[in-house]
Amino acid sequence: xxxxxxxxxxxxxxxxxxxxxxxxxxxxxxxxxxxxxxxxxxxxxxxxxxxxxxxxxxxxxxxxxxxxxxxxxxxxxxxxxxxxxxxxxxxxxxxxxxxxxxxxxxxxxxxxxxxxxxxxxxxxxxxxxxxxxxxxxxxxxxxxxxxxxxxxxxxxxxxxxxxxxxxxxxxxxxxxxxxxxxxxxxxxxxxxxxxxxxxxxxxxxxxxxxxxxx
Numbered sequence: 001x002x003x004x005x006x007x008x009x010x011x012x013x014x015x016x017x018x019x020x021x022x023x024x025x026x027x028x029x030x031x032x033x034x035x036x037x038x039x040x041x042x043x044x045x046x047x048x049x050x051x052x053x054x055x056x057x058x059x060x061x062x063x064x065x066x067x068x069x070x071x072x073x074x075x076x077x078x079x080x081x082x083x084x085x086x087x088x089x090x091x092x093x094x095x096x097x098x099x100x101x102x103x104x105x106x107x108x109x110x111x112x113x114x115x116x117x118x119x120x121x122x123x124x125x126x127x128x129x130x131x132x133x134x135x136x137x138x139x140x141x142x143x144x145x146x147x148x149x150x151x152x153x154x155x156x157x158x159x160x161x162x163x164x165x166x167x168x169x170x171x172x173x174x175x176x177x178x179x180x181x182x183x184x185x186x187x188x189x190x191x192x193x194x195x196x197x198x199x200x201x202x203x204x205x206x207x208x209x210x211x212x213x214x
Contacts, residue, residue: 001026004048004056006033007210010106010171011067012055016210017167018071020201022078030212033111053112068102071164083164094158097146097165101172105139109175133181140176140189143169147188155195162196170196174207 003019003026005012019026031054032039039045040052049056049065057064057073064073075083084091107113109132117123117131147153157165173193176183183190196202207213 001060002029002058003027004029004031004045004054004058005210005212006031006054007207007213009033009054010175011053011102011110013171013174013205013207014067014102014167015055015057015070015074016205017162017170017202018074018083018164020204021081021083021162021167021199022074024074024078028211030210032212053110068098068164068168071167075164081161083162083167085158085163090152090158093150093152094163094165097143097157098163098168100139100142100146101168104142105135105172108135129179132179133176136172136176136179136181140172140183140186144186144189147192153188153192156192162199162201166192166196169193170202 001019001024003012003015005016005028007030031045033054036042038052040049040054045056046052048058048063051065053065055065055067055070057070059073059077064070071083085094114128114132118128123131147157152158154160156162157169169189170193173183173189175181203209
């Protein structure tokens with residue numbers, strides 16, 4: 001099993017967490033998103049992933065792209081331990097938390113969006129970071145409300161074992177800290193993130209522990 005990854009990619013970070021939670025051996029294949037004009041745009045990688053993004057998973061020739069699709073693929077092919085809850089209602093709730101991050105927040109702040117803002121609209125570094133933090137803070141505030149208001153929140157986002165939602169939450173909190181975004185008013189988010197960061201799977205997946213870390 002190969003994971004095409006970049007150490008700072010939060011989408012790849014999600015999948016690394018899932019792989020380690022499931023105890024699956026995999027080979028990291030670094031794709032540097034800045035070097036050589038962005039190695040994700042190279043012809044051989046674009047043939048593998050037409051969206052020219054990371055991560056991509058190669059499972060013995062089966063190529064899966066998009067982080068949430070990869071995590072659900074891993075959950076279906078390697079069911080234990082499960083990363084999706086057992087009932088339809090619980091899975092819907094957990095997916096909603098994950099998608100606030102992966103679908104509503106992260107796409108506004110990923111590298112290609114930030115590059116477009118600076119290249120096409122001449123945003124300064126300060127303006128770019130203000131844009132970044134605005135959407136990260138708004139997304140995490142939404143997640144906080146979802147977690148704090150629901151009794152199904154436990155030690156982790158949903159219950160007392162990590163799920164796909166936790167795989168999404170920790171990278172987003174990491175990015176918020178990296179860009180010095182405000183984490184005020186997020187007690188539940190920060191508590192759960194700290195719980196996750198105590199687990200070996202989350203530690204092994206962290207950007208600073210990747211073979212391509214700079």
